[in-house]
Amino acid sequence: MSQSSLQTTPMTRRQWLMSDRPQSRLQARLGRAYMTWQRFSANKLAVAGLCIIFLLILIAVFADVLAPHSPVIGNLGGARLLPPGSEGYLLGTDDQGRDILSRLLHGSRLTLLVIVLVAIIAAPIGLLVGAISGYAGGWVDAVLMRITDIFLAFPKLVLALAFVAAMGPGIENAILAIAITSWPPYARIARAETLSVRNSDYIAAVRLMGASPFRVVLRHVMPMCVSSLIVRVTLDMAGIILTAAGLGFLGLGAQPPLPEWGAMIASGRRFILDQWWVATxxxxxxxIVSLGFNLLGDGLRDALDPRESGQ
Structure with a gap:
């Protein structure tokens, strides 16, 4: 064996990920993801937010196992409005004799369902509208942005109330109404990102290669907007939760006996002075969940911001 081979040391996994000369696209992507995680994990509050969201997902998945009682069937005879810790009810019971802890655990499923479906519906719509508007310009940009301005002119909760009142109460209509009112900020962000890259050499080279405007927008412009959109969606999750809870509080969201958190607060407001735990x-x-999403969004914003990469 030659002397040079003896002196060669194997590259560690971290060195391979941090290499400034990646040998493949996979290595480049993994290295970029690793550096993003390094910046994110350095923020302890962001990690705490991630843990809260991860815990929410686990609770939603294993709610049937974790819940000690039925979330919809109560004991009116002997377990009505029991305080926390009484007779095996850790968080007490409501006016129907139902275990509040079990209702909270099962209600996490509804909360997660609203968050996921609103993000799936609203984010792609906003991304598509903003990318088309910023890339096309002219009258297309003017029309799409004026429509966006109309939606932004109304408070989100008021506009969601109007849509739910028109479509009727229910969790499905509440999700649709929140999604309809949530896409305009994403369109604004996508438009701003598109305007910053529309005249770049990278996009000009793609056009010179014969790519159609639709392909340019779909394959090259929209992916450039995804990181900013992810941050905004994460930060908006707290607002989505509050809007859903507001609709449930007014009786326009999930209908009884579904254990929706906003509806639980509405049913407990009559007992807020004496049986405080029902609404509290x-x-x-x-x-806690809103705080978790806010902390996670702040961490993602710092980790995905290109200006932070050199620090």
Whole structure:
């Protein structure tokens, strides 16, 4: 064996990921993801937010196993409005004798369902509208942005109330109404990102290669907007939760006996002075989950911001 081969040391996994001369696209993507995770994990509050969201997902998945009682069937005879810790009810019971802890655990499924479906519906719509508007320009940009301005002119909750009132109460209509009112900020962000890259050499080279405008927008412009959109969607999750809870509080969201957190607060407001736990426990759940998404969004914003990469 030659002397040079003896002196050659194998490259560690971290060195391979941090290499400034990647040998493949896979290595480049993995290295970029690793550096993003390094910046994200350095923010302890962001990691705490990620843990809260991960815990929410686990609770939603294993709610049937974790819940000690039925979330919809109560004991009116002997378990009505019991305080926390009484007779095996850790967080107490409501006016129907139902275990509040079990209702909170199952209600996490509804909360997660609203968050995921609103993001799936609203984010792609906003991304598509913003990318088309920014790339096309002219009258297309003017028309799409004026429509966006109309939606932005109304408070989100008021506009969602109008849509739900027109379509009728229910969790499905509430999700659709929240999604309809949530896409305009994403369109604004996507348009701003598109305007910044529309005249770049990279896009000009793609056009010179014969790519159609649709392909340019779909394959080359929209992916450039995804990182900013992910941050905004994550930060908007708290607002989505509050809007859904507001609709449930007014009786326009999930209908009884579904354990929706906003509806639980509405049913407990009559007992807020004497049996405070009925409305307080779901309120604390909304606070914790909203805080988790805000912390996660702040961490993602710092990790995905290109200006932070050199620090």
């Amino acid at each position: 426990m779901p309120g604390i759940a909304i606070l």
